Amino acid sequence: MGNVFGRKSRPSRVTEQDRAILQLKQQRDKLKHYQKRVTLQLEKERSLAKQLLKDGKKEKALVLLKKKRYQDQLLDKTETQISNLERMVQDIEFVQIEMKVIEGLKVGNDCLKSMHEAMSLEDVERIMDETQDAIEYQRQIDEMLSGSLTQEDEDAVLSELEAITQGEDVELPEVPTEPLPEVPEPAETEPGNERRPARNKENREMLAA
Amino acid sequence: MSFEWPWQYNFPPFFTLQPNVDTRQKQLAAWCSLALSYCRHHKLYTLDIMEAQESPVFNHKNIDRKLSMEAILIVFEELRKKGNLEWLDKNKTRCLVMWRRPEEWGKLIYQWVSKNGMVNTVFTLYELANGDDTESEEFHGLEDWMLIRSLQALQMDGKAEVISMDDGKGVKFF
Structure with missing residues (x-):
């Protein structure tokens, strides 16, 4: 009993939509009850009609079957109504989800906006400039401290690299120009064909480096 | 699956309350567990004491013994x-039997709800206890009073909220 007061302070989390859904679902339950009743009745009447036929009361059986047919139609109608109600419930639920999605997007949008406000273009420009300056400054310090390679050294390194790559290039066999002789098993030609371009590519990459 | 009777059930003195305090205590405990497991097996939620007297639990016809009304x-x-x-x-003619406490039922129901991703959804009580979706669940066929109690237990934990409408009740899970 103590939390009667406790609960009052907490707002109910049941929305109007929830109540609407509940009402729809209750309606559906009622229809299901009805459906059950009619189905049972149909079952009964069917056996009764059989009994009547056995007893030779064809007229009565016919009347009963007519009634049954009518109820069958009712059952079908109920079925569509139930599915209508269910669709309505699903629609409401989906719209609720959509609303949540939009809410989420809105929050995200606001957040982005406020962050952009804190980060003006001029600031970014200034900061980038400053960073560039700092990098330049650092580079100068590095140069002073370690005495980095001179232009001559760089050239020497580059020519050495070229010598190495060209040296490898020479070892390559010439690419055959005549068409390949016919090989009975295609299985063997395929890997060979594949390997060659791959190796050429490797060399090309090395040259580029 | 048929109900498995405890060994005491075929033991005639079990059907007479024992005068010795210790024995009697044990006997009562055995009776309690028998009654509860019988109700659980047959999914009984309400008992009528007159009917109970005639039910196989308290009336063992094979050994011609029955527990007296007082017992x-x-x-x-x-x-x-x-x-x-x-x-x-x-x-004291009719009673509710709770072989599972409302909190435990609530837990079972909530497990099912969250397992099926139906948190934040509204249900009618009929749908929960008799709907096609819950047919294979243990709480299928749960009587309304028990269902409401277990939902109220969930409500205490803030996991559900029972909604009352003009005709019938519903519940929303959180």
């Missing part, structure tokens, strides 16, 4: 003390 009342009183039973009327 049944004592067993039921014992169950009530343990919180498994509640009288529906002052004359």
Whole structure:
């Protein structure tokens, strides 16, 4: 009993939509009850009609079957109504989800906006400039401290690299120009064909480096 | 699956309340567990004491023994003390049996709801206890009073909220 007061302070989390859904679902339950009743009745009447036929009361059986047919139609109608109600419930639920999605997007949008406000273009420009300056400054310090390679050294390194790559290039066999002789098993030609371009590519990459 | 009777059930003195205090205590405990497991097996939620007297639990026809009315009342009183039973009327003719506490039922229901991703959805009570979706669940066929109690237990934890409408009740899970 103590939390009667406790609960009052907490707002109910049941929305109007929830109540609407509940009402729809209750309606559906009622229809299901009805459906059950009619189905049972149909079952009964069917056996009764059989009994009547056995007893030779064809007229009565016919009347009963007519009634049954009518109820069958009712059952079908109920079925569509139930599915209508269910669709309505699903629609409401989906719209609720959509609303949540939009809410989420809105929050995200606001957040982005406020962050952009804190980060003006001029600031970014200034900061980038400053960073560039700092990098330049650092580079100068590095140069002073370690005495980095001179232009001559760089050239020497580059020519050495070229010598190495060209040296490898020479070892390559010439690419055959005549068409390949016919090989009975295609299985063997395929890997060979594949390997060659791959190796050429490797060399090309090395040259580029 | 048929109900498995405990060994005491075929033991004639079991059907007479024992005078020795210790023995009697053990006997009552055995009766309580028998009554509860019988109800659980047959999914009984309400008992009528007159009917109970005739039911196979308290009336073992094969050995021609039955528990007297007074003894049944004592067993039921014992169950009530343990919180498994509640009288529906002052004359003690009908009672509610809770072989699973409302909190446990609530937990089971909530597990099913969250497993099926139906948190934040509204249900009618009929749908929960008798709907096609819950057919294979243990709480299928749960009686309304028990269902409401277990939902109220969930409500205490803030996991559900029972909605009352003009005709019938519903529940929303969180």
